[in-house]
Amino acid sequence: QKDYKLLIDxxxxxxxxxxxxxxxxxxxxxLGEAYYQKDQYSKxxxxxxxxxxxxxxxxxxxxxxxxxxxxxGKEYEKAEEYLKLVASSEDEMGQTASYYLGxxxxxxxxxQFALSALEKAxxxxxxxxxxxxxxxxxxxxxxQSKNFDRSVQALKTLNEKYPSHFFKxxxxxxxxxxxxxxxxxxxxxxxxxxxxxxxxxxxxxYQEVTYxxxxxxxxxxxxxxxLGYFEKSVRQGAEHExxxxxxxxxxxxxxxxxxxxxxxxxxxxxxxDYVKVxxxxxGINSPYRLKTRYGIGYVYFNNKEYDKAKxxxxxxxxxxxxxxxKQDYGNALLRVGDxxxxxxxxxKALEAYDKSISHNKQxxxxxxxxxxxxxxxLQKLDEANKTYDVVxxxxxxxxxxxxxTYKKAVLSLENSLFQDAVKNFTYFLINEPASxxxxxxxxxxxxxxQNLKDYNMALAxxxxxxxxxxxxxxxxxxLSASRNVLVSANRLxxxxxxxxxYFECNPNDPSRVDKSYELALALYRNQKYGEAIQAFDxxxxxxxxxxxxxxxxxxxxxxxxLNKDYDxxxxxxxxVEKEGASRKYQKALGKMSKIYFAKEDYSNxxxxxxxxxxxxxxxxxxxx
Numbered sequence: 001q002k003d004y005k006l007l008i009d010x011x012x013x014x015x016x017x018x019x020x021x022x023x024x025x026x027x028x029x030x031l032g033e034a035y036y037q038k039d040q041y042s043k044x045x046x047x048x049x050x051x052x053x054x055x056x057x058x059x060x061x062x063x064x065x066x067x068x069x070x071x072x073g074k075e076y077e078k079a080e081e082y083l084k085l086v087a088s089s090e091d092e093m094g095q096t097a098s099y100y101l102g103x104x105x106x107x108x109x110x111x112q113f114a115l116s117a118l119e120k121a122x123x124x125x126x127x128x129x130x131x132x133x134x135x136x137x138x139x140x141x142x143x144q145s146k147n148f149d150r151s152v153q154a155l156k157t158l159n160e161k162y163p164s165h166f167f168k169x170x171x172x173x174x175x176x177x178x179x180x181x182x183x184x185x186x187x188x189x190x191x192x193x194x195x196x197x198x199x200x201x202x203x204x205x206y207q208e209v210t211y212x213x214x215x216x217x218x219x220x221x222x223x224x225x226x227l228g229y230f231e232k233s234v235r236q237g238a239e240h241e242x243x244x245x246x247x248x249x250x251x252x253x254x255x256x257x258x259x260x261x262x263x264x265x266x267x268x269x270x271x272x273d274y275v276k277v278x279x280x281x282x283g284i285n286s287p288y289r290l291k292t293r294y295g296i297g298y299v300y301f302n303n304k305e306y307d308k309a310k311x312x313x314x315x316x317x318x319x320x321x322x323x324x325x326k327q328d329y330g331n332a333l334l335r336v337g338d339x340x341x342x343x344x345x346x347x348k349a350l351e352a353y354d355k356s357i358s359h360n361k362q363x364x365x366x367x368x369x370x371x372x373x374x375x376x377x378l379q380k381l382d383e384a385n386k387t388y389d390v391v392x393x394x395x396x397x398x399x400x401x402x403x404x405t406y407k408k409a410v411l412s413l414e415n416s417l418f419q420d421a422v423k424n425f426t427y428f429l430i431n432e433p434a435s436x437x438x439x440x441x442x443x444x445x446x447x448x449x450q451n452l453k454d455y456n457m458a459l460a461x462x463x464x465x466x467x468x469x470x471x472x473x474x475x476x477x478x479l480s481a482s483r484n485v486l487v488s489a490n491r492l493x494x495x496x497x498x499x500x501x502y503f504e505c506n507p508n509d510p511s512r513v514d515k516s517y518e519l520a521l522a523l524y525r526n527q528k529y530g531e532a533i534q535a536f537d538x539x540x541x542x543x544x545x546x547x548x549x550x551x552x553x554x555x556x557x558x559x560x561x562l563n564k565d566y567d568x569x570x571x572x573x574x575x576v577e578k579e580g581a582s583r584k585y586q587k588a589l590g591k592m593s594k595i596y597f598a599k600e601d602y603s604n605x606x607x608x609x610x611x612x613x614x615x616x617x618x619x620x621x622x623x624x
Contacts, residue, residue, distance in 0.1 A: 004034040045069040092126035185213035230257040310339035365398035421448040470505035
């Protein structure tokens with residue numbers, strides 16, 4: 001072990017003598033080194049300075065020590081002068097000099113130079129304690145200068161190289177806030193999720209960073225993923241509700257969560273979120289309270305709770321009536337009108353639609369459309385037609401033009417104005433060939449023709465639906481409508497071909513038995529007994545387990561009877577007899593008695609008359 005005290009005593013004694021030593025500079029260097037090693041920097045300093053003044057700055061180690069002595073003595077400008085002479089060397093001494101230089105510049109409030117020096121010190125691991133401290137200092141300085149990406153980089157390196165470092169608590173805070181400000185929300189969330197014992201401050205950052213990530217995903221239309229982050233934000237924020245800043249963020253998170261749930265049609269959850277906004281904004285002036293009126297109004301509207309929806313939309317419109325920024329005022333007015341419409345409060349609905357038209361006439365097609373519908377319900381047909389014409393002519397490029405054209409035609413039909421209905425549906429079909437209402441228009445025009453007894457034109461429209469749109473659900477209605485026309489035109493025999501074509505197109509339609517039975521029954525009622533018998537027999541053959549079989553047996557028996565084919569009538573009436581007591585049974589007995597009497601088979605006629613006797617007696621007794 002070096003005996004620095006002995007060296008100091010010896011050197012001080014030599015230098016106190018008045019004689020000159022040729023190696024005085026070396027003696028001073030050794031004396032300075034002895035004081036330096038004993039941390040007596042103020043005593044070491046003059047000896048190192050004398051040595052450097054005599055010998056120059058070629059000995060980097062002595063220059064470093066001189067700079068260090070000035071640093072320890074807080075003479076920062078002198079320290080800078082010497083330390084920067086050695087800071088460029090890529091060794092332990094250069095690393096340490098750079099570190100001290102960094103702190104000197106901080107003392108001088110020169111953060112840019114400080115960063116440069118500390119970054120240099122952080123690049124080397126000759127002295128690990130210095131690298132550790134330098135990385136922390138660099139990360140903190142970048143944070144303070146709002147260069148958050150570089151701050152994250154330095155602090156991540158610190159965590160990776162020195163996982164047990166001394167600055168854990170402060171680094172967690174700095175790194176969390178830096179992540180938040182880099183917009184790298186995903187990495188920020190992952191980092192904070194990995195912190196076991198989170199401080200209140202970090203929890204607040206987590207509330208904000210999950211909220212920002214949710215908004216980011218919302219703007220990218222990744223709604224389900226965004227919803228998960230809003231849920232994380234509100235869970236975290238609920239713990240800090242009493243704090244003003246966090247409460248405002250919590251209000252916003254609940255609001256946007258409600259908006260998202262509405263988009264995803266999760267109406268119950270959306271309502272719960274909006275109600276939470278109302279609770280949090282009670283008694284305070286928050287713009288989200290009014291926005292929530294609009295949001296929850298739509299929730300109730302989509303749930304068909306029109307009275308509740310109307311309450312919120314009315315309050316929303318009242319608050320914005322005189323505001324410069326109208327936000328969704330126009331749409332809210334339309335929903336007020338719609339709520340009154342669904343409640344059948346037509347005068348109030350008209351008032352709301354007129355108000356919407358006055359507010360924004362350029363985009364008033366929907367309001368005019370609904371106004372026309374209301375006028376139709378109020379039986380103001382001329383006004384309704386004129387209002388439909390406003391949409392059709394003045395808003396020709398509107399998506400509501402097609403609907404207005406169609407509903408104008410429907411209004412004529414519903415009010416038995418069949419000539420007008422034909423004209424209006426024809427206009428619609430010519431001008432709106434791509435509309436979703438085309439099939440309905442053919443069907444309804446056919447009904448108008450039917451009412452005008454123009455059966456050929458009616459059938460042409462129904463057949464158009466059956467041919468070109470046979471797989472549409474409305475083809476079923478067209479088939480039934482064509483049957484009704486054929487009945488009226490006494491051409492029911494033409495129906496079977498249409499029925500077959502329909503089921504060729506719809507082989508899996510379970511209503512085939514029903515439609516076949518309806519056809520047979522229609523033939524029977526139109527006194528086409530031979531054709532009816534064939535139709536009933538076909539059902540029995542094709543569908544032996546059909547649910548109409550008892551009725552089919554009875555109608556077949558009566559068809560043969562009315563066609564005077566008594567032998568076959570008896571066969572079927574006897575099947576009816578087997579079914580037991582009923583009105584059909586009683587009538588079957590009576591008709592079989594008549595048949596046997598007509599055939600002069602008095603024995604069987606008597607048998608069936610005797611079977612009828614107790615039934616007739618019972619009916620007379622019941623009548624008494």
